[in-house]
Amino acid sequence: MVTRGRSHADGCFTGRVNTWRLPGSHAATRRLEGVPDILAETLRTVLRRFATGVAVVTTWDGDRPWGTTVNSFSSVSLRPPLVLVAFDHERRIVPALRRTGRYAVNILGEGQRALSDCFAGGPSPRDHSASDSSDGSDERDRLCGAEWRRGATGLPVLVDAIASLECTLVDIHPAGDHDLYLARVDSATAAGADPMPLLYYEGRYLRIERAVSLELEGKQER
Numbered sequence: 001m002v003t004r005g006r007s008h009a010d011g012c013f014t015g016r017v018n019t020w021r022l023p024g025s026h027a028a029t030r031r032l033e034g035v036p037d038i039l040a041e042t043l044r045t046v047l048r049r050f051a052t053g054v055a056v057v058t059t060w061d062g063d064r065p066w067g068t069t070v071n072s073f074s075s076v077s078l079r080p081p082l083v084l085v086a087f088d089h090e091r092r093i094v095p096a097l098r099r100t101g102r103y104a105v106n107i108l109g110e111g112q113r114a115l116s117d118c119f120a121g122g123p124s125p126r127d128h129s130a131s132d133s134s135d136g137s138d139e140r141d142r143l144c145g146a147e148w149r150r151g152a153t154g155l156p157v158l159v160d161a162i163a164s165l166e167c168t169l170v171d172i173h174p175a176g177d178h179d180l181y182l183a184r185v186d187s188a189t190a191a192g193a194d195p196m197p198l199l200y201y202e203g204r205y206l207r208i209e210r211a212v213s214l215e216l217e218g219k220q221e222r
């Protein structure tokens, strides 16, 4: 399932961190010579300008449910139905993802900021104490106290998420300090009508105070 340094009929990856090289021409890579590496801090500052939703990825770690907050969730394809999430190599959820080969994505609503914090290693939404309790267990062992159920495919799904998707991994693609977990959607549910999402922007949560709905004039993805 894991792919490394994959080649492609129309070109190939080059270098330690792969760079796409156009077939029959090195112009694309030559142009980058002499350009200093972008600083991680600069990149972080720029990328923080991209507002995202917030989701909790859940899976089974043996017989306990486990979850982690993410904002790297992205839709990829409708036919076949594919999504992806980027996980840092160090995330505790990684071994469970690789063992089960499945994950659920629970998209959080505007009232679920405390859950997002708890699944990101912050305080419990119940008592706002430190996430690691005195008996050595972790709030996330209990899915941060959130109500959950077994979804259509048996994955743990948060009941109050505004939408949830249950997925099967199809590929894990290495990408720097993260891996891209590409998955096929087996089941998807949207709860309620017009719920407000929890948003993340500039390293803070953002709530929509006044939604203005504007006509889209560009081409929509089909």
Ligand SMILES: Cc1cc2nc3c(=O)[nH]c(=O)nc-3n(C[C@H](O)[C@H](O)[C@H](O)COP(=O)(O)O)c2cc1C
Pocket: 054, 068, 069, 070, 071, 072, 073, 086, 087, 088, 090, 091, 092, 093, 116, 117, 119, 120, 121, 122, 200
């Ligand atoms: C809003 C938000 C979004 C995040 N998105 C991601 C993500 O996409 N990928 C990732 O690996 N970590 C992400 N994190 C970080 C993890 O949720 C956080 O580090 C968590 O504590 C990881 O737990 P663990 O490594 O202890 O299991 C995000 C955190 C927050 C607060």
